[in-house]
Amino acid sequence: MEANIAIPSDSKETWSGGGVRPFGASYGKMMMWFFILSDALTFSGFLAAYGLTRFKFIDSWPIADEVFTHVPFIHGDYPMYYVAFMTFVLIFSSVTMVLAVDAGHQMKKNKVTWYLFATIIGGLIFVGSQAWEWNTFINGSYGAIKTSDDKILQFVKDGHQVGFADFVVGDRGDERVTHTKKNGLWFVSGQTVADYSVNQVIESYKADPSIQIKSELIDTGKKQKVVLSREEGLEQLLKGTQIVEGANLQVNEYGNTIFANFFFFITGFHGFHVFSGILINIIIFFNVILGTYEKRGSYEMVEKVGLYWHFVDLVWVFVFTFFYLV
Amino acid sequence: MAHAHESNVKRIWNVFFILSVITIVEVFLGIYKPAGLHLTNFLGTSPLNWIFIILTLAKAYGITWAFMHMEGEKKWFRRSIVWTAVFLICYLVTLLLLEGGYLFDTLGPLVQW
Known part of the structure; x- marks a missing residue:
């Protein structure tokens, strides 16, 4: 190695490191690896922060199986299935990417084109699923009541969670409706008024003895949320201040608000990586079609972009474990 | 190669x-x-x-x-990536999870259920 010796950099190849290959890796590939290392540390910082927060609220953290229970076009409780599907899509798009790299080594332009195309499609399916997952999470499933001491109360009947529509009767009792431009001042806007009021929910709870309240607290023996007795439930319910439907950065019908914050932040940051990966794949895809790498005599660019794409898959493997499984 | x-x-x-x-x-x-x-x-x-x-x-x-x-990849190139990541991540995760457990031990009893 030419340690401490300046290498002439006035040749045309400076962008690619001037042909110097320490460790037998080209400049671009080596820098991609170091970028991936730093990005891996960023993601582990997020996931470790998630771990810290979960340990801090270990006795009341939302149970993932009760949060992510939806599958598109199908009603009912199906925890895990959809996110497992997403995981397969991403692993499979990793496979088509590595097949594209392999075809590139053999200078088979046609194969590289088709494998890259499949990779892009896989990426799009994944981001689409992610958007659907977010939409479902933001809209919520059952609705809950938030109390004055910041706790979330959910409703169960015969051991199954139920929504407001399943037991709330009567009317709001306070005549409030959501302000719209056509029935009020068009230049002001107000908050959306929920279909039900807290008082109405309390009255309906009193009227229907089959309804019980599920608290956020976890029974450590059974690893399930504690269901309160009718009397304890009423006592908690009387502290109710707000109807919560869905999750956002202020409230979360599934439990701790910070759970929603971490969900949005970590899956959002990962989704943004997938999105930028798709864009880079598309650029590379057109370069392959135009014959850029054929002329260059090497498909190494596909390999470098492939490293990034595999990394996105690698991160998802960890997000999947720590958000949905553990 | x-x-x-x-x-x-x-x-x-x-x-x-x-x-x-x-x-x-x-x-x-x-x-x-x-x-x-x-x-x-x-x-x-x-x-x-x-x-x-x-x-x-x-x-x-x-x-x-x-x-x-x-x-x-060459052995030491591989190690410069893998060892760095494994060491730093283990270190960070250990500290943060210990801290999370401590926060629960001190703040948990103050929450009324």
């Missing part, structure tokens, strides 16, 4: 098969949560969680070594 022109297609599908089987096992255990693994405690968490973590690391190894072709 002396082996640059030979095809690895068969190996790629093998690795995909292994990764798929691991994912299916994870999903199966995640849905059924066998009580003997889920409700017992081993080294600070349930054996089920340890299984998930070990399977995840196995998947990460498969992706990095086979798909990202880490096995083909």
Whole structure:
């Protein structure tokens, strides 16, 4: 190695490191690896922060199986299935990417084109699923009541969670409706008024003895949320201040608000990586079609972009474990 | 790279098969949560969680070594990436999880249920 010796950099190849290959890796590939290392540390910082927060609220953290229970076009409780599907899509798009790299080594332009195309499609399916997952999470499933001491109360009947529509009767009792431009001042806007009021929910709870309240607290023996007795439930319910439907950065019908914050932040940051990966794949895809790498005599660019794409898959493997499984 | 022109297609599908089987096992255990693994405690968490973590690391190894072709890189280049990541992540995770447990021990009793 030419340690401490300046290498002439006035040749045309400076962008690619001037042909110097320490460790037998080209400049671009080596820098991609170091970028991936730093990005891996960023993601582990997020996931470790998630771990810290979960340990801090270990006795009341939302149970993932009760949060992510939806599958598109199908009603009912199906925890895990959809996110497992997403995981397969991403692993499979990793496979088509590595097949594209392999075809590139053999200078088979046609194969590289088709494998890259499949990779892009896989990426799009994944981001689409992610958007659907977010939409479902933001809209919520059952609705809950938030109390004055910041706790979330959910409703169960015969051991199954139920929504407001399943037991709330009567009317709001306070005549409030959501302000719209056509029935009020068009230049002001107000908050959306929920279909039900807290008082109405309390009255309906009193009227229907089959309804019980599920608290956020976890029974450590059974690893399930504690269901309160009718009397304890009423006592908690009387502290109710707000109807919560869905999750956002202020409230979360599934439990701790910070759970929603971490969900949005970590899956959002990962989704943004997938999105930028798709864009880079598309650029590379057109370069392959135009014959850029054929002329260059090497498909190494596909390999470098492939490293990034595999990394996105690698991160998802960890997000999947720590958000949905553990 | 002396082996640059030979095809690895068969190996790629093998690795995909292994990764798929691991994912299916994870999903199966995640849905059924066998009580003997889920409700017992081993080294600070349930054996089920340890299984998930070990399977995840196995998947990460498969992706990095086979798909990202880490096995083909020079030994010390590989180590400059892998050792750095493994060391720093273990360090960070240990500190943060200990701190999280401490926060629960001190703040948990102040929360009224």
